Amino acid sequence: MNPKYRKTIIAGNWKMNMLVSDVKPFVEELKGYIPKTKTCETVLCVPAVNIAAMLKLGKEARIVCGAQDVSKYDKGAYTGEISASQLADAGVKYCIVGHSERREYHNESDMLVNAKTRALIEKGICPIICVGESLEQREMGLTMAHINYQVRAALAGVDVTMLRHCVIAYEPIWAIGTGKTATSDQAEEVCREIRLIIRDMYGARAARSISILYGGSMNAKNAAELLAQPDVDGGLIGGASLKPQDFATIISATGADNE
């Protein structure tokens, strides 16, 4: 992390978990553990049906509400879709795009990830753009080439002003939900590479200011070491974000003190 230049963000991704009735007890419990800090932004990307409850109840625990997906279209006959305008109108501030689960189970292409990214920025929502290699790609030595391609594709047509409203998350697919975390060296190596790609595309100042998160089996035990890396500015947390105490421990691991 380098809080002097960029925001530290701990974002939870609830995926398809939790009911509306779970939000209140979750926030109540989290409140008891969470450090009162301004140095770390706490985001929870919840299922669409939980957004209203999280917006209403999350404030007490200083939770900023995020979504998990968005349509590339702005309005019209797209049954089942939710637009960036609708998310912005509801009060959502962040939205995950390009998660490997959507790329894999919903065949989302890099072009679609780019369209969603731009739709979000246009409506003032910060995209959390996920990139990451498979185990096979890592073993074949293709990690950096793949990351390079995904980052550039997601940001096609995004200018430097728009980039200020973007966050990138490095999520190696082999580490998601597997309990197999990247070592802090592996996480740092790829997050640093992402920063170099941003520098190449947008210049040194943009590279220094963009927050880059690590995601993939980050938990209460390994968070401190991962977050201590200079180019890891926070975490995107799945399983551990469902447990208030663990999630709060990860927030504390950013070094966030009670103020």
Ligand code: 13P
């Ligand atoms: P886990 O923390 O459960 O591995 O999930 C990571 C993730 O996919 C966050 O988006």
